[in-house]
Amino acid sequence: MAKKRAEKRKKSKKTAGKADPTETMVAALAHEIKNPLNSMMGASQYIYNKYSNKKDIKEFIKIIIDEIERLDRYLNEFLSFSRGITLNLKESDIINFLTGVIMLTKHSFPCEIKIIKLKEDIPVVYIDHEKVVQVMINLLSNSKDAVKETPSPSVDILVDYNKNFLYITVRDNGHGIDSSDIKKVFDPFFTNKNEGIGIGLTVCKSIVKKHGGKITASSIKGKGSEFKFSISRKAVAKRHA
Numbered sequence: 001m002a003k004k005r006a007e008k009r010k011k012s013k014k015t016a017g018k019a020d021p022t023e024t025m026v027a028a029l030a031h032e033i034k035n036p037l038n039s040m041m042g043a044s045q046y047i048y049n050k051y052s053n054k055k056d057i058k059e060f061i062k063i064i065i066d067e068i069e070r071l072d073r074y075l076n077e078f079l080s081f082s083r084g085i086t087l088n089l090k091e092s093d094i095i096n097f098l099t100g101v102i103m104l105t106k107h108s109f110p111c112e113i114k115i116i117k118l119k120e121d122i123p124v125v126y127i128d129h130e131k132v133v134q135v136m137i138n139l140l141s142n143s144k145d146a147v148k149e150t151p152s153p154s155v156d157i158l159v160d161y162n163k164n165f166l167y168i169t170v171r172d173n174g175h176g177i178d179s180s181d182i183k184k185v186f187d188p189f190f191t192n193k194n195e196g197i198g199i200g201l202t203v204c205k206s207i208v209k210k211h212g213g214k215i216t217a218s219s220i221k222g223k224g225s226e227f228k229f230s231i232s233r234k235a236v237a238k239r240h241a
């Protein structure tokens with residue numbers, strides 16, 4: 001088992017190429033933690049089923065299972081951050097794409113998410129669907145958290161473009177961000193949430209950068225926030241087309 005893992009580590013080192021050493025280390029560590037977690041999950045589920053008639057045992061095992069699941073979620077976020085980002089670009093109608101993203105998230109959302117086109121004839125762009133879905137889900141999930149206490153929550157997606165870029169903005173009327181925090185929101189591990197890890201926006205930033213764009217945040221405390229990112233219409237598309 002240990003030998004297998006060591007071999008795996010060796011292999012992943014070889015294939016890592018020129019990846020950032022910190023990213024490689026995070027990925028290796030996350031994988032090492034994932035294996036024992038899987039065994040713990042299997043064992044916990046076995047006990048949970050075996051003692052299904054013992055209320056107190058079930059209650060405690062359920063706590064273990066929930067916590068293992070939480071750790072697993074954390075690890076997946078770390079892995080998505082550390083995975084060297086190689087894009088798999090596809091020509092995309094962005095309105096269709098965003099409609100699909102809304103379908104994915106709407107069941108857990110407190111309000112309808114509207115798509116607002118700021119111009120007609122939105123051009124096609126070349127994006128890596130899976131990666132940009134991740135950006136959208138991270139932004140929408142932050143908006144969802146931010147509007148929790150808003151009496152009439154609203155979250156919109158605005159689409160705009162110019163000669164060189166397509167722009168997507170996620171706008172919410174949530175609690176907003178302190179002006180002293182706005183510069184830090186893209187920093188790794190910056191979070192204001194009890195259960196947060198502060199890596200969602202860091203992941204967004206690196207994915208957007210790979211698409212030849214930028215992401216910016218603006219906010220008025222108590223009124224809401226806007227996260228706007230661009231996708232290059234030319235450079236990246238040409239290189240990968």
Ligand SMILES: Nc1ncnc2c1ncn2[C@@H]1O[C@H](COP(=O)(O)OP(=O)(O)O)[C@@H](O)[C@H]1O
Binds near residue numbers: 185195198
């Ligand atoms: N839409 C938003 N409204 C208010 N604050 C936000 C919003 N998006 C991000 N933030 C702030 O930025 C921090 C970092 O976000 P993120 O990187 O996604 O990490 P996490 O969601 O785990 O805290 C959040 O903890 C929050 O303080």
Ligand SMILES: [Mg+2]
Binds near residue numbers: 138141142200201
């Ligand atoms: Mg987040």
